[in-house]
Amino acid sequence: MDELNKFYQTVMQDVVAMQSGDEDGDTQEQIFTRICQEMLSEAGETEDCYLAYDERDFGKKGQHKINGYSLSENYENVDLFITLFNNSSEIKSIPKADIDTAVKRITNFFRKAVYNSYAEEVAESSEIFEFAHTLATYSELKENLIRVNAFILTNGEYKGEIPPSQTISGYSIFYRIIDINFLYKISEQSRVPIELDFNNLDGKSYEIPCLAANIDNPDYEAYIAIIPGECLCSLYHNYGARLLEQNVRSFLQFTGKINKGIRKTINDEPHMFLAFNNGIAATADNIELDETHRYIRCRY
Structure with missing residues (x-):
């Protein structure tokens, strides 16, 4: 077994172990999201991350999904996280169609939230409400926000092209694929060179x-x-x-x-x-x- 596969098995074992002791009842997908956020934070790729799962309208034009977020202290950067997780004993290849769907879903979330329609539909008790409300109404964020990073997290392997950036309501959204190869690199090297x-x-x-x-x-x-x-x-x-x-x-x-x-x-x-x-x-x-x-x- 090569080093990448050993790392994959370790990650999957960690997911199972953390789920068995999780008092909040998080799914394996959300636990994997948390593991990714912690690794990315340690590598300096993001900071102050939160888990916040929400999905709606799958199969429809306005379908959206989010697994977590991060908001920088000065409101210049917003990080969005969406996760593609499969409970497999071996590393699976991620097709471009799955990445395209993830891009569509996380982009739709940001579009709905920043235009204010989404926060009005979400219960205040929801874990995503505060973030959606901030995106929609907080004037300091609207004045300072210059970059939105959409992280597509997966325990699979993706070898395709990175989706091109988009502009939503004047904000630039940049997409990043964090697959098992990237996670292995930052675990072994602490950071990926630029x-x-x-x-x-x-x-x-x-x-x-x-x-x-x-x-x-x-x-x-x-x-x-x-x-x-x-x-x-x-x-x-x-x-x-x-x-x-x-x-x-x-x-x-x-x-x-x-x-x-x-x-x-x-x-x-x-x-x-x-x-x-x-x-x-x-x-x-x-x-x-x-x-x-x-x-x-x-x-x-």
Whole structure:
């Protein structure tokens, strides 16, 4: 038995063991959802997750389903979780049709919730009510929300393409497939490396002029580079807080005076950003430069 299958068997055994001792009567699907949320939190992929199951109108145009959610402290990011779970003794391949259905269901949930119709239908005692009510009515969230991450969790294996992002009510929704391979990687490596190709980043090419620092140090090299704001915005849209996992400012949110000033510059005087701010430090495991000293690829 290879390592991936051993990991799968361990996960399935954990699901069964946790269900037998669960006082809330959660299904194996919800327990697997909780396991995934905990692993993703430890890897810095999400934070402060909640279980909240709801499904409606299966087989109809407006069908929706959600297994859990996470809401960032500054209301800039919302994470939605939908789970495809099968109680099998071996790893099953997940067809694209199942992924497409999951995309439709979780997207329909967000659409219903953000347009206010859904919260009015849900009982206040429901575990999803508070979240749906927040999406529909909380003004601070509507002002600050810039990214919705829809995580499709599965104990199967998916080798197809990632569904393209969508825009719902002006909010961008990005889809991620968290299958058994991804879970195994973050369990063994604590995180999945980010690999960037600036020659082809979301279909666009960016030249990143850089200047090597004159440092006589065998342990690392240093470069000063200027990254276009559009490029940085694209990176953050794709990877979110993973880009800032070791940056203290990502934990301070926008409550401090300095961070509020940074946000004001971005919103009101973007042309002055370089003059007012010193930049961002990034650590890479490896970079490749072309002859003109511009980044081609980096991995960190």
